[in-house]
Amino acid sequence: MATEFDHPLQPLVRKLESLTILSDEEREAIQGLPFKRRALNARQDVVRDGDTASQCCLVLEGWACRYKIIREGKRQIFSFHIAGDIPDLQGLHIPLMDHGFATMTTATVAFIPHEAMRDLTARFSGVAAKLWHDMLVDAGIFRQWLICMGRRSAYDQMAHLFCELYLRQEAVGLAADNRCSMPITQVDLADATGLSYVHVNRVLQEMRAKGLITLRGGVLVIEDWDELVRVAEFDGAYLHQRKRAVA
Amino acid sequence: MATEFDHPLQPLVRKLESLTILSDEEREAIQGLPFKRRALNARQDVVRDGDTASQCCLVLEGWACRYKIIREGKRQIFSFHIAGDIPDLQGLHIPLMDHGFATMTTATVAFIPHEAMRDLTARFSGVAAKLWHDMLVDAGIFRQWLICMGRRSAYDQMAHLFCELYLRQEAVGLAADNRCSMPITQVDLADATGLSYVHVNRVLQEMRAKGLITLRGGVLVIEDWDELVRVAEFDGAYLHQRKRAVA
DNA sequence: CGCTAATTTGACCTGGATCAACTACGGTGG
DNA sequence: CCACCGTAGTTGATCCAGGTCAAATTAGCG
Numbered sequence: 256m257a258t259e260f261d262h263p264l265q266p267l268v269r270k271l272e273s274l275t276i277l278s279d280e281e282r283e284a285i286q287g288l289p290f291k292r293r294a295l296n297a298r299q300d301v302v303r304d305g306d307t308a309s310q311c312c313l314v315l316e317g318w319a320c321r322y323k324i325i326r327e328g329k330r331q332i333f334s335f336h337i338a339g340d341i342p343d344l345q346g347l348h349i350p351l352m353d354h355g356f357a358t359m360t361t362a363t364v365a366f367i368p369h370e371a372m373r374d375l376t377a378r379f380s381g382v383a384a385k386l387w388h389d390m391l392v393d394a395g396i397f398r399q400w401l402i403c404m405g406r407r408s409a410y411d412q413m414a415h416l417f418c419e420l421y422l423r424q425e426a427v428g429l430a431a432d433n434r435c436s437m438p439i440t441q442v443d444l445a446d447a448t449g450l451s452y453v454h455v456n457r458v459l460q461e462m463r464a465k466g467l468i469t470l471r472g473g474v475l476v477i478e479d480w481d482e483l484v485r486v487a488e489f490d491g492a493y494l495h496q497r498k499r500a501v502a
Numbered sequence: 503m504a505t506e507f508d509h510p511l512q513p514l515v516r517k518l519e520s521l522t523i524l525s526d527e528e529r530e531a532i533q534g535l536p537f538k539r540r541a542l543n544a545r546q547d548v549v550r551d552g553d554t555a556s557q558c559c560l561v562l563e564g565w566a567c568r569y570k571i572i573r574e575g576k577r578q579i580f581s582f583h584i585a586g587d588i589p590d591l592q593g594l595h596i597p598l599m600d601h602g603f604a605t606m607t608t609a610t611v612a613f614i615p616h617e618a619m620r621d622l623t624a625r626f627s628g629v630a631a632k633l634w635h636d637m638l639v640d641a642g643i644f645r646q647w648l649i650c651m652g653r654r655s656a657y658d659q660m661a662h663l664f665c666e667l668y669l670r671q672e673a674v675g676l677a678a679d680n681r682c683s684m685p686i687t688q689v690d691l692a693d694a695t696g697l698s699y700v701h702v703n704r705v706l707q708e709m710r711a712k713g714l715i716t717l718r719g720g721v722l723v724i725e726d727w728d729e730l731v732r733v734a735e736f737d738g739a740y741l742h743q744r745k746r747a748v749a
Numbered sequence: 750c751g752c753t754a755a756t757t758t759g760a761c762c763t764g765g766a767t768c769a770a771c772t773a774c775g776g777t778g779g
Numbered sequence: 780c781c782a783c784c785g786t787a788g789t790t791g792a793t794c795c796a797g798g799t800c801a802a803a804t805t806a807g808c809g
Contacts, residue, residue: 323649326735331649345638348631353642353740384595387634390641391592395600397644402570402578404651405696409765440787449652451766456789488573493600656797687755698798703757719806750809757804764798772789779782 262286264365266315266427270339271385273426273496274392281382284375290365295358301343302356308346310366314338317362318438322446323354332447334396335359335420335439339427344390347372360438388495395493404449407488409458412448414487417468419494421477426496437475509533511612513562513674517586518632520673520743521639528629531622537612542605548590549603555593557613561585564609565685569693570601579694581643582606582667582686586674591637594619607685635742642740651696654735656705659695661734664715666741668724673743684722 262268264286271277277285290313295301301312304323319336321343333354336342342356347369358364376383396419403412420437424430441459445452462468467483469476477483509515511533518524524532539562542548548559551570566583568590580601583589589603594616605611623630643666650659667684671677688706692699709715714730716723724730 323645325649325653329653331652333645333648345641348634349638349642349742351739351742354645387595391596391637394592394637394641394644395596397641397648398570398580398601401580401644401647401651402572404648405578405693406572406576442787452787453767453789454765457765460789492598495596495598688757689755699755700757700799701797704797707757752809753807755804755806758802760800762797762799764796765794766796767794768792770790773787775784775786777783779780 263292263315264288264290264313266339267313267341269427271389274388275385275497277385278381281379284379284382288367288375289371290367292363292365295362295364297358297360300355300357301364302346302352304352304355306352307350308343308352308369309350310368311341311343311346311372312356313365313367314340314342315363315365318359319357319362320359320443320447321354321356330446331449332443333400334393335447337424337427337429344386359443392493392495395495399493409448409450409454410461411486411488413444413455413458413462414467414483415489416448417475417477418483418487418489418491421475422491422494422496426494426498433477433480435475436473437470438473510539510562511535511537511560513586514560514588516674518636521635522632522744524632525628528626531626531629535614535622536618537614539610539612542609542611544605544607547602547604548611549593549599551599551602553599554597555590555599555616556597557615558588558590558593558619559603560612560614561587561589562610562612565606566604566609567606567690567694568601568603577693578696579690580647581640582694584671584674584676591633606690639740639742642742646740656695656697656701657708658733658735660691660702660705660709661714661730662736663695664722664724665730665734665736665738668722669738669741669743673741673745680724680727682722683720684717685720
């Protein structure tokens with residue numbers, strides 16, 4: 256858990272260290288990044304579809320998501336983001352955003368100028384590699400979501416999502432003991448899975464009834480991890496985490 | 503179209519030039535890459551799920567796809583690849599493959615050692631940037647597929663896929679006049695869209711009946727591009743092509 | 750010509766969508 | 780302290796896009 260003594264950008268360090276090892280020099284360079292800290296309300300757009308970005312946004316606290324609105328008000332959420340994530344890191348190389356990015360809860364973020372990121376990666380190629388690594392893991396997560404949407408039942412798909420979100424939080428010290436925060440509504444869950452919110456509700460009830468998980472008041476409790484992993488056919492290797500690479 | 507006078511790695515040059523501009527120096531450096539050319543049969547694995555890669559594979563001719571097999575023999579295809587694509591480029595940074603990659607047709611590929619790629623990108627940071635750019639576009643394609651699977655009907659989703667595959671081929675000189683090669687079976691199409699092959703067949707018939715497209719003998723003819731774009735709600739910006747960025 | 754893979758068809762079924770209330774609950778203001 | 784209100788969660792009834800099964804037809808190809 257973060258303490259008041261941590262460096263403000265500590266979540267980013269923690270995130271990268273969950274994937275690879277940082278040298279002291281690299282850690283210091285990251286902590287030396289210039290940034291503007293901002294407190295945001297829940298459900299607030301950070302970057303809009305079509306924007307051209309000149310800075311990137313590191314999540315320090317709270318949850319965010321990337322999404323796209325399509326015809327008839329339908330929304331598809333691509334990914335959820337927690338402390339340490341830089342959801343718009345790709346904007347560094349393709350400034351034109353082809354989707355939006357918004358907070359889900361009240362959140363604290365740090366805006367870091369592209370300029371500064373470029374300078375950092377130019378001076379420390381190891382950091383550049385680690386940021387790329389992170390972006391590739393991100394792409395791997397997309398692939399898993401694709402599998403889930405294409406070839407799994409609603410039940411299995413949601414089980415998979417819970418496995419992922421638990422492990423990602425665990426990796427950065429935000430989850431333990433089969434319990435983590437999950438401050439998203441059933442409508443959000445529906446937009447992420449491609450299901451209707453009514454069906455999400457029914458699947459959650461079924462999971463609760465079967466003693467798999469409980470999701471209430473923004474808290475996910477995993478009652479039976481092994482069974483959750485089994486139905487989701489979950490293999491955490493795609494997250495490429497240093498510890499607990501396999502669930 | 504490629505001629506016998508082209509450099510063997512010309513497809514890669516052409517692909518990168520569809521996204522950005524290469525300097526003469528960069529073009530020459532790319533053409534100087536060491537490689538092993540291989541002719542492959544159709545439906546042949548190139549890289550298997552779980553492999554650790556030490557070279558990457560450039561498609562010179564024919565089609566390939568990335569995919570993953572899940573329980574009960576279900577398969578999900580993530581992406582189709584044509585001449586100029588390096589489907590396993592990410593293996594350069596995350597050698598452990600979390601999915602497979604196989605040819606769909608007979609194909610010619612070039613294997614390029616990671617060593618040589620790393621050397622190239624170290625010497626030419628512009629080439630490195632352009633390869634990354636390509637990988638980010640790839641991630642953008644995943645996001646579009648996610649939208650299609652999550653929030654569009656089978657009909658609209660397939661229309662979107664045809665728009666994408668036509669434009670990607672056009673960008674590298676493999677398509678023109680609303681006509682392009684599409685050497686994939688209806689089963690492949692089903693595995694890519696998450697539909698059943700029976701339903702794919704019915705949707706194709708409906709499209710044919712409505713004068714939208716014809717797909718027969720591995721050739722896609724787009725009879726009504728505007729209507730195809732309209733039903734797919736297609737916006738080609740995500741492909742980040744230099745010309746015709748918007749459909 | 751004969752085989753196999755691919756496409757097509759028909760009948761039937763079901764997971765999940767849609768529609769329409771209704772309930773629970775945490776503010777918030779009087 | 781309670782009435783009010785908006786958001787999130789639940790429930791039931793009904794519907795349909797797309798799945799499944801099984802068989803028939805057609806296209807390629809050696």
